[in-house]
Amino acid sequence: MSYPNRPIESHQPVLHWRDGGVAYIQFNRADALNAISVPLAEGFFQACVDIAMDRDVRVVWLSSAGRAFMAGGDLSAISKAPLEVAEALIAGMHGALRLLAEMDAPVVVSVQGAVAGGGLGLMLACDLVIAAQDSRFSLAYPGIGASCDCSTSWGLPRQIGLRRALEFALLPTPIDANEALRLGLINRIVPTDSLEAEVMAFVDQLASGPTKAYGHLKRLMRTSFENSLDTQLDAEAAGFFACVSTADFQEGVTAFLGKKKPRFVGT
Secondary structure, three states: OOOOOOOOOOOOOEEEEEEOOEEEEEEOOHHHOOOEOHHHHHHHHHHHHHHHOOOOOOEEEEEEOOOOOEEOEOHHHHOOOHHHHHHHHHHHHHHHHHHHHHOOOOEEEEEOOEEEOHHHHHHHHOOEEEEEOOOEEEOOHHHHOOOOOOOHHHHHHHHHOHHHHHHHHHOOOOEEHHHHHHHOOOOEEEOHHHHHHHHHHHHHHHHOOOHHHHHHHHHHHHHOOOOOHHHHHHHHHHHHHHHHOOHHHHHHHHHHHOOOOOOOOOO
């Protein structure tokens, strides 16, 4: 299987395009296991800027070319100018992650092979994760004498709890896809050779859904850890009232009462 309307083969470190309601971002440094370089971080940020301004996007799919999703930062580049390169990498990656978190569109990531360092943090920052059976997950940072970035310290404890997160961080033994699923780091495991086809069906389903409602649900879930019950109830009420005024809500109710499948338009 090949991605619909994927750009002609390019040497750009990040490719992004849209087909229908699906926005694609693909990391394209397969020869370097998609390690995060400055051009990759900057390209990722620009892709997210473009997608955030596109009102026709209803789901975002992140993937990587080659046999690994992302093997962390590009250490060969960082070693030449540690602070300067690290600042540029983090500025691009963190800016992109902020934009993804703010989008109404669900963000799906498909991973395979090595998912390490910043790649793990990026994966955790997405809304839904589909992993190939050959995926291997590692925090990796202590091995180079560094703490984490790419929102790893925000996502990991929320996914698996503080004690397990600390063990995974301080004693960073890689885990396989089955263990990642057991811990709650990923949503589903699929055969490696059918990863794209499996995720395509998943993404197509989300792309036909009520995008504005998805956005409210994302924000409610992500802020619930910091809010009191009273604050969360108010936020739920505000989100529900905002959805009631949308065309998708009217379509959903009409379809339900008429016992038909709704045809959401994303607004």
